Amino acid sequence: MKLILLAAPGAGKGTQAEKLSEHFNIPTISTGAILRKNIKDETELGKIAAEYINDGKLIPDDVMISVMADRLGEDDCKNGFILDGFPRTLAQAEALSASSIQIDKVLMIDVADEKIIKRLSGRLECEKCATTYHKDFRPPAKDGVCDKCGGNLTVRKDDKPETVKERLNTYHTQTEPLIEYYKNIGILRVAKGQEEIVDTTKEVLKALEA
Ligand code: AMP
Numbered sequence: 001m002k003l004i005l006l007a008a009p010g011a012g013k014g015t016q017a018e019k020l021s022e023h024f025n026i027p028t029i030s031t032g033a034i035l036r037k038n039i040k041d042e043t044e045l046g047k048i049a050a051e052y053i054n055d056g057k058l059i060p061d062d063v064m065i066s067v068m069a070d071r072l073g074e075d076d077c078k079n080g081f082i083l084d085g086f087p088r089t090l091a092q093a094e095a096l097s098a099s100s101i102q103i104d105k106v107l108m109i110d111v112a113d114e115k116i117i118k119r120l121s122g123r124l125e126c127e128k129c130a131t132t133y134h135k136d137f138r139p140p141a142k143d144g145v146c147d148k149c150g151g152n153l154t155v156r157k158d159d160k161p162e163t164v165k166e167r168l169n170t171y172h173t174q175t176e177p178l179i180e181y182y183k184n185i186g187i188l189r190v191a192k193g194q195e196e197i198v199d200t201t202k203e204v205l206k207a208l209e210a
Pocket residue numbers: 009010031032033035052053054056057058059060064084085086087088089092158167
């Protein structure tokens with residue numbers, strides 16, 4: 001299964017990607033996680049990415065397309081993958097369509113902006129393994145500590161309220177047109193985001209069966 005997850009920032013895309021990864025036993029490729037790792041490691045890509053991410057803007061298409069061409073060519077992607085965060089623009093989607101990779105389905109998780117703003121304030125991320133938590137909706141067993149690896153939980157720099165507004169704006173203007181693009185190709189499926197993560201996963205799996 002080669003799947004794209006499409007959703008506004010904070011709509012639960014990363015969490016659902018993790019669930020689907022376990023369910024289908026295929027890797028999740030998260031562009032945000034790749035970029036944040038590069039920023040942390042101070043690579044050339046990281047230096048470029050930092051200029052954009054912290055302002056809630058998208059990294060230029062040519063950079064992202066080249067990063068993903070390399071990543072999707074790796075061995076672990078042969079039997080399928082879940083794309084979390086790519087494509088995010090029409091140019092990226094067209095580059096993917098023009099490649100030899102055949103995407104099976106595009107799943108859009110539909111969550112209203114007001115809910116997203118509420119969810120992003122309170123989101124926590126593990127510094128080590130990038131698992132996400134939420135202080136109210138998905139708290140770790142021990143405050144400030146990752147359940148999976150024991151790493152430190154922190155608030156992402158781009159989860160600050162001003163940046164969240166800009167990221168939502170970027171989503172509506174640059175990523176939302178992909179919904180129409182994939183609907184026209186006939187591979188779009190839509191799941192309504194629910195209050196509880198498990199309920200959203202049920203909706204997601206149901207939408208993927210269609
Ligand atoms: P995410 O963790 O998916 O919310 O991504 C965090 C940030 O990384 C985004 O706000 C963008 O600045 C950048 N980013 C992630 N994926 C892409 C992409 N496909 N194209 C451009 N920028 C991206």
